[in-house]
Amino acid sequence: MNNHPLKFSLSMRIMHWAMALLIVAMLAAGLSMVGSLDPWQFTLLNLHKSFGIFVFILVLIRLALRLKSRLPELPKALPSWQKLAARSTHSLLYLMMLLMPLSGYLMQYFAGRPINVFDWFYLPASIEVDIQAFAFFRELHGYSALALILLIIIHVAAALHHHFIRKDSVLRSMM
Amino acid sequence: MIFSRFKPFVYLFRQPRHSVGLLSFILLMALFNSTAQAVTARQFVDLQQGDSAFKGYRRAHAKGICIQGAFHSNGNLAEYTFARVFSKGTSEFNGRFSIAGNNPYAPDLKAPVRSLALNFAMSSTQVWRIAMNTPPVMAVTNPTDFYQQLQAIKQGPQAIKSFFKQHPESQDFLNWKSGYTATNSFAEETYHSINAFYLIDQQGQRQAVRWYFKPVSGDTKHQAFEGDNALQQELISRLSAAPVRFDWVFILAQPKDDENNPAKRWPAERKHIVAGQVEINQWQEQLKGACHSINFDPLVLPPGIEPTQDPILRARSAAYAESYHRRAKEALKGAFEEADNE
Ligand code: HEM
Ligand code: HEM
Numbered sequence: 001m002n003n004h005p006l007k008f009s010l011s012m013r014i015m016h017w018a019m020a021l022l023i024v025a026m027l028a029a030g031l032s033m034v035g036s037l038d039p040w041q042f043t044l045l046n047l048h049k050s051f052g053i054f055v056f057i058l059v060l061i062r063l064a065l066r067l068k069s070r071l072p073e074l075p076k077a078l079p080s081w082q083k084l085a086a087r088s089t090h091s092l093l094y095l096m097m098l099l100m101p102l103s104g105y106l107m108q109y110f111a112g113r114p115i116n117v118f119d120w121f122y123l124p125a126s127i128e129v130d131i132q133a134f135a136f137f138r139e140l141h142g143y144s145a146l147a148l149i150l151l152i153i154i155h156v157a158a159a160l161h162h163h164f165i166r167k168d169s170v171l172r173s174m175m
Numbered sequence: 176m177i178f179s180r181f182k183p184f185v186y187l188f189r190q191p192r193h194s195v196g197l198l199s200f201i202l203l204m205a206l207f208n209s210t211a212q213a214v215t216a217r218q219f220v221d222l223q224q225g226d227s228a229f230k231g232y233r234r235a236h237a238k239g240i241c242i243q244g245a246f247h248s249n250g251n252l253a254e255y256t257f258a259r260v261f262s263k264g265t266s267e268f269n270g271r272f273s274i275a276g277n278n279p280y281a282p283d284l285k286a287p288v289r290s291l292a293l294n295f296a297m298s299s300t301q302v303w304r305i306a307m308n309t310p311p312v313m314a315v316t317n318p319t320d321f322y323q324q325l326q327a328i329k330q331g332p333q334a335i336k337s338f339f340k341q342h343p344e345s346q347d348f349l350n351w352k353s354g355y356t357a358t359n360s361f362a363e364e365t366y367h368s369i370n371a372f373y374l375i376d377q378q379g380q381r382q383a384v385r386w387y388f389k390p391v392s393g394d395t396k397h398q399a400f401e402g403d404n405a406l407q408q409e410l411i412s413r414l415s416a417a418p419v420r421f422d423w424v425f426i427l428a429q430p431k432d433d434e435n436n437p438a439k440r441w442p443a444e445r446k447h448i449v450a451g452q453v454e455i456n457q458w459q460e461q462l463k464g465a466c467h468s469i470n471f472d473p474l475v476l477p478p479g480i481e482p483t484q485d486p487i488l489r490a491r492s493a494a495y496a497e498s499y500h501r502r503a504k505e506a507l508k509g510a511f512e513e514a515d516n517e
Binding site: 033034035036037038039041042045111112113114122123124125126127128129130131132134135136138139 | 215216217219296299301318467468470472475478486493494496499500504506507
């Protein structure tokens, strides 16, 4: 008897696609706002920060869900190096999803800028400004974003490879 | 046939190679167009820093001196805003006097603009950053025109003359300029917000305002200084005797006034409210004080104060972020440690 379900649980599938949309939107917002002198830049940046905090909370919920639920198995026929590759990209994706909001918040914290979350409450910032700590987390935010974009490209390419070339059930397990 | 009207399109569908060509052409045009029109923060800060940047320093207003003091609010503004600074009482701040320009060693008295920036860190969730200049208005109304104005200044007197001719909105600025004489002291200048903001009251009503810091005539015959650091030395000498004081005055807009136009002065009869007095009593060299690490981004605002849509105000935030990002990276790489060893 196989203990593994064919699909991810409904809650995990919803989480996956909702967060995929959110994170791609966050990346697009981040890349288009940095350096723009247009009046909407400030509005978009505030939304970016608020939704970024929201992403952080969602990732924690998602990791808890993942620990609790039974997951579909990778196809038995898959070579072991590909299984390893799949597991490591998934771990790295989770790592980056945590690192992005954390580095974003910490750069603002050390720059002494409280974060207005959806005009609802403020997250605290340091009273003393530390420009070197700001620089560290600002760079981390930028380079993590690059790493995340690369991971997403690999991830999407792998999913399409499973579906169209290997013709296995991997993509369908998330549908 | 309906198709005949769309013939060119049908043709393109039959000739995929050509449609790819056309598409790339359109994309290229779009790209060219977007870069040609909107100045980016990077371009702006490149222009401000000039050919060789002073590593670790602000790309604008690079030369300055750190200060500390307190604002004594008289409560007169409290009916217009629930911002905590304006309830009756005292709030401490740190800040920075500076001169415009990209050179941290520039001669003080040659700079056309002097500035005062403040940082109120009232609590870990309430911070207000303010950066003010000596002119009461900008010469232009948007960042692209401002970029061209700076280019014209770099090109020389002839270019700037014709720039102003093409920009009649600079009239209020030019009028101010012709009546202004620089003093020998940071403490005797008037500093303006230039951009307008909204005060938000308990009921959520908003009132557009500008503000200025008006020197409280104290020691107007103070000894004048000479040399590259004349303004800083004068300030230090004053502070050793007594605090430097300013009245913090708010100008209330009427509905007719356009709060999104930083080049237009509001009529003189508009209501002015003195919100209290600012008292400055300490200083440090900029690299030894707290002010150097701060980005005085005017869009860091506390609850009770909100930004207008003024395109210049909005543009400042991203430009300051670009300058701050550059100098922060340089500070992380040890820009100042090398300087200290020299
Ligand atoms: C899933 C979460 C997030 C993603 C994917 C993301 C992505 C990005 C990207 C791609 C950039 C542009 C980086 C660059 O040009 O170097 C950026 C910039 C930025 N992000 Fe995020 N971000 C996230 C969360 C946050 C959070 C939580 C905050 C703050 C609370 C934040 C604050 C910022 C700031 C302040 C900038 C720089 C703006 C500037 O320098 O003008 N981000 N982000
Ligand atoms: C589009 C218009 C403007 C641009 C692009 C611009 C750009 C800059 C930049 C890049 C900095 C250095 C920021 C840093 O590294 O911390 C700066 C500083 C400053 N700006 Fe502007 N600025 C503009 C308009 C104004 C206006 C209208 C005012 C006055 C009301 C002003 C007052 C100041 C002051 C006082 C500082 C120095 C703050 C300090 O002491 O750190 N700027 N500006």
